[in-house]
Amino acid sequence: MTFEEAHELIKQTLPEKRYIHTLGVVETAERMAVQFGEEVEHARIAAMLHDYAKYFDVEEMRRVVVEEGLDPNLLEYGDELLHAPVGAILLSRQYDLDDAVLSAIRNHTTGEPGMSRLDQILFVADAIEPNRDYPGVDRLRAEVERSLEAAVVATLKQTIEFLLKKSVRIFPLTIETYNDFVNIP
Ligand code: DGI
Ligand code: FE
Ligand code: FE
Ligand code: FE
Structure with a gap:
């Protein structure tokens, strides 16, 4: 599939507001791919497709989790987690896409320990694209100038803090990714 x-x-597929968010992620992921020497075309395509399943029927997405043998814990932590892994599967069924692109889409919400540099770029770009506006977003944007890993850690901290404030369950993979990327003193 081309860009x-x-x-x-x-x-x-997406409503106007989510489409505009997506164009912001494309622009940001493209810039970061140049900055960090990753393949720009993969970054652009992964960013364009990352929220493909965001508004799909929740019951349908839960069925895909069961049918495809995805981690059954995905069904116990809130529906927001489903669109990333389910989106990657549905896209792979219908279109010819690079594994690197599918991996970035699959991991864009929780991250994954040892995730690729392309995965990291999409994970961070999703959080800092120009249309994002929440307290601390400029601090995250500044981390990208330090290093990609620093930006991943900062993004995970912001996500976990947000989930704690909302008193919702934190998916184990989110914590595992944080533990994998944070520096041991
Ligand atoms: O799809 P986007 O809104 O662009 O961004 P995203 O794919 O990063 O999804 C963010 C949503 O996912 C937000 O509502 C918080 C939720 N989320 C992220 N990590 C976790 C999580 N929800 C739970 N319950 N646990 C997590 O670890
Ligand atoms: Fe998303
Ligand atoms: Fe390729
Ligand atoms: Fe997104």
Whole structure:
């Protein structure tokens, strides 16, 4: 699938606000791929497709988790987690996409220990794209100038703090990714 094909698909699939968010992620992931020497075309396509399943029917997404043998814990931590792994699976069924691209889409919400540099770029770009506006977002943007790993840790901290404030369950993979990326003193 080419970038333009992905763009057409997403324009037809997502509502206006999510489409605008997506274009911000594309712009940010593209810039970060240049900065960190990763393949720009993979970054652009992964960013364009990352929220493909965001508004899919929750019951349908839960069925995909069961059918495809994904981690059954995904069903116990809130529906927001489903769109990343389920989106990657549904896209892989319908389109020819690079494994590196599918991995970045699959991991964009929780991250994963040992995730690739492309995964890291999408994970951070999703959180800092220009349309994002929440307390601390400029601090995250500044971390990207330090290092990609520093930006991943800062993004995970912001996500975990947000989940704690909301008193919702934190998916173990989110914590495992934090433990993997944070520096041992
Ligand atoms: O899809 P986006 O809104 O662009 O961003 P995203 O894919 O990073 O999803 C963010 C949502 O996912 C937000 O509502 C918080 C939720 N989320 C992220 N990590 C966890 C989580 N929810 C739970 N319950 N546990 C997590 O570890
Ligand atoms: Fe998402
Ligand atoms: Fe490729
Ligand atoms: Fe997103």
